[in-house]
Amino acid sequence: MHDLSADERKLAINEIEVLAMMDHPNIVAYHDNFERDGLLFIEMEYVDGGTLAQYLASQAKRIDERSILVIFHQIVSAVRHMHEHNVGDFGISKKMATHQGAAHTVLGTPYYISPEMCEGQRYDAKSDVWALGCILYEMACLQKTFEGSNLPALVNKIMKGQFAPIRGNYSPGFRQLVRDLLQRDPDFRPSAAEALYDRLPVLLNQFRYQRLEEGEEDEVTEVRLNIEHPSKTRSPKPPRSVLYYMKASESSIGLLPIPLPPRARIKEVSISSTHMIALTTEHLVFTWGEGKKGQLGHGMTEAWRAKPELVMALKTKSITASACFASDNGIVMTCGDGTYGCLGPTATGNNTSTPKLVESLLTVDVSAIALRGEVYSWGQGQGGQLGLGHEEDCSLPQEVTIPEEHVVENVRCGGDGTIFITQQGSLLACGNNERNKLGLNPRRGLISSIAEVGKVLVPTPVNMMDKTVTMVQCGSSTFTVVGTIDNVLYLWGTRRVQYQPREVLALYASQAQISKGGDAQPGSLHAQSQNVFLVVDTTCPLPRVNMPPSQGSQREREEMLNQEIEKLRAELENQKRTQAQMMSERVKQEERQG
Structure with missing residues (x-):
């Protein structure tokens, strides 16, 4: 201490004061200090x-x-x-x-x-x-x-x-x-x-x-990290996800599970007009549907793949997004139809059945394939779907003016309309509101009739009867489906010819499952033409079906599932043909008017 300057002595004293302040099981304890022959000694806990x-x-x-x-x-x-x-x-x-x-x-x-x-x-x-x-x-x-x-x-x-x-x-x-x-x-x-x-x-x-699933006690974690175990009479189950296809008729709604791995936790689902992609929290990618352009990523072209299959080419890539394939180290890969350059500049006009790097993005660390924060739109402006206050087409992104009292958290685009979810759980919409598919018509009284809202050029509030919305999807160009914070789905438009928001499904765990700590929550909504898909996150155990082979063998259950999937495929084909006919008629009508 004798050879130290005043500032250096202050630092040494500061060190002692700091050590004396600390009282924590993971900080080496301070006991005392003393000076002898010009040397400073600090007594500390022995770390064996x-x-x-x-x-x-x-x-x-x-x-x-x-x-x-x-x-x-x-x-x-x-x-x-x-x-x-x-x-x-x-x-x-x-x-x-x-x-x-x-x-x-x-x-x-x-x-x-x-x-x-x-x-x-x-x-x-x-x-x-x-x-x-x-x-x-x-x-x-x-x-x-x-x-x-x-x-x-x-x-x-x-x-x-x-x-x-x-x-x-x-x-x-x-x-x-x-x-x-x-x-x-x-x-x-x-x-x-x-x-x-x-x-x-x-x-x-x-x-x-x-460890709990394997029947092991996690004593080290419990003691050192102070994480309490639940009741010893039952073990907590990790959450898993089920992807359902919603089958709706005029009188009922059914949920058909898509055959993904039963213990998988779904992170993201992307659905186009031809095929579907599911991304799990383990960063595994499953695809199914039409693969004529190689868009399924299995290294081949195929007319139709009925069941989800793991994309082996992406198994080691740690994928984090599924619209394009984005890995956790910022690399973007694409596959499928390269028309109009949608797979990246190096693949313009070419199709690829195996995910390929977008080389022009190799020097950029891509964290998300979406825009967040302020809202920008560009593309076809017909019907006011861009929310820019006019119907002109825009080739460059333009900022959308959002009412001051709203902060947009997410955006969903339909065929000719756009819906915005705000942080408060309310909805804004713009675009073509034909048959009230965006929910912009005022609510009808018992007797009074009101004029319908045709199209809206700027984001406008949707009347959701004070419901807090957590998810929304625009189905094709004809309907909207939303999920609320209380696990209820509402739908309006032509999917079931509902001109006002109407409750179509309420999702809850059974009382028996709740008593065992089980839970079920809607994870996300997805729409494909006239079809609706629902991801459910649940901690409820997998069902155990003990059926004699004569009453329901595994092969028979698979055949029943394949029949349902083939029906879904036929419905998709019919919807695509109907949509193409509607588009053709619209083009002809515009040509006659022009």
């Missing part, structure tokens, strides 16, 4: 298991994801505790006591310093979050996130924020957490509290479900 660095250095092979998460949860819990006491900065702890809650001094191990520290900018608790990302990456890869032969080379790599992809059997959610913690812009990094309470429980639960 060694340091994390020593543990990682002793590993001959990669650590499994669950073990990493258990350790990382403890680290994040400790950092969250530090931040609550305005303490931060790995390497040497200090109080962030300035009035902006930020610090200037750069101290600590250079491998974990953040880009803002490298640039000499003010930094805050988000710099510790960057260091957490470096540690999580290092536990998975057993090497530093950023390395350089000298300090300038190391700083240069940190400033660019580029690191090698994580190899090994780690889940997409794990990889995404690393990327989020290592965002160059600190505003986009989650806080330690968000990582602890929002992100890590989701990742840990997937292993908890697996």
Whole structure:
């Protein structure tokens, strides 16, 4: 201490003060300090298991994801505790006591310093979050996130924020957490509290479900992470999804399950006029329907595929979106009909039956194949479907003016109309409202008659009788179907000739299932021409059917299912022919009027 400057002595005293403040099971405890012969001694709790660095250095092979998460949860819990006491900065702890809650001094191990520290900018608790990302990456890869032969080379790599992809059997959610913690812009990094309470429980639960299904007790997770088990009399079941085809008649509605893997959790469904795609949370892609242009991605052209089948060419690509195929490392792939350049510039005019890279996007990290936030539209403006206040066609995106009291969260486009879902759960619509398919007509009284709204050129509120809408789909050019927060589906238009919103389906788990902790929630809605598909997320157990072979063999059940699927195919073909005839008649009518 005698040889230290005044500032250096202040830093040493600060270290002691900080250690004395910390009282957390995952922070090495401070006991006392004393000075002897000009040397400062700090008495700390003895850590008999060694340091994390020593543990990682002793590993001959990669650590499994669950073990990493258990350790990382403890680290994040400790950092969250530090931040609550305005303490931060790995390497040497200090109080962030300035009035902006930020610090200037750069101290600590250079491998974990953040880009803002490298640039000499003010930094805050988000710099510790960057260091957490470096540690999580290092536990998975057993090497530093950023390395350089000298300090300038190391700083240069940190400033660019580029690191090698994580190899090994780690889940997409794990990889995404690393990327989020290592965002160059600190505003986009989650806080330690968000990582602890929002992100890590989701990742840990997937292993908890697996172990419970196998009949194992998860004692380590229960003790160390303070995650309580439910009643020992029953084991919780992980959620799964069922994709239903809704069969509607004038008197009833039936739900026909699509034969996807029974324990799959559906993340996204995309449905075109010819084929269907289902993407699971395991990033597996299943396709079925018409494959004449190779759009199913199975490496061949085919007239029709009745049942969903895994696209093997995408099995290792970690797909995150299914309209085009977007992987978790920002790569976009397409397959199918290349007419009009819809598969990308390199495939213009050519069809492909196997997903191919969109090479012009290789230099761009694609995170989503959609626009979010402000609303823009372009294309054919007939009927006011673009919501721009006119019916002119637009080749460039134009911003849509949304009423000030509404914030749009999602958009769905139909054949000649558009519907917007707001954050408040209300609906706006614009375009052709023939037969009230957009729900823009005022509600009728018992006796009074009112003029119907033909078309609307700007987003206009839809009367949903104070229902909170969570999902919506425009079916072909004739009807609309919505789902509300209370698990009820409403439909209007020509699908069942309903001119006002009418409840068509209420979805609930049975009382017996609820008593066992089961639940059922609509996941998403999808429309294909006149057909409606519904994804249901449920924790209810798979049905167990014990039937004698003579009363219902597996082959007989498959034959019944194939018959239903063939009926669906025939309906699709009839609807396509009808739609083509309607389009032809419309073109002829326009030519006569012109």
